[in-house]
Amino acid sequence: MATGWAGDGAVQDQIDATVEDAIRRARTRLRTGPGLSHCEECEAPIPEARRKAVPGVRLCVDCQSAQDEDAASAGYNRRGSKDSQLR
Template identity: 70%
Template structure:
């Protein structure tokens, strides 16, 4: 299938790169200091063992973390690294 200037798999590479960037940004926001808490420091709800193992240094339950994430400054969700437009400017 003809796809113009893009090589095969280019769209998937952009998607994968965007996801990897998002994961890296999330990891940088985490406070990986010390052991995970067993009780949420905001609402005092128990934090499940699976979450504590998956996210080292977790301090918030899923609901409180989701609320905190909504208040974070969001970056553009468009990966410009692989965009032809960004290379032409």
């Protein structure tokens, strides 16, 4: 593959830099600090084990699962079907 003046491995270096930037951005969005003792959605108590396992937790397992399902179902067309993109 002709790369012009780019040195050997330049494409891989660019890919690595892109991945590292994405990881850095994702880490800055992670919550830190103590979590809530009660869910901010349904007021159910959040177990101590969950608060220790997930720093900055704000939702109980049920509410977090519901939020994750909503986020997963909205947005992207992963099938790549032309017909589904036109709708």
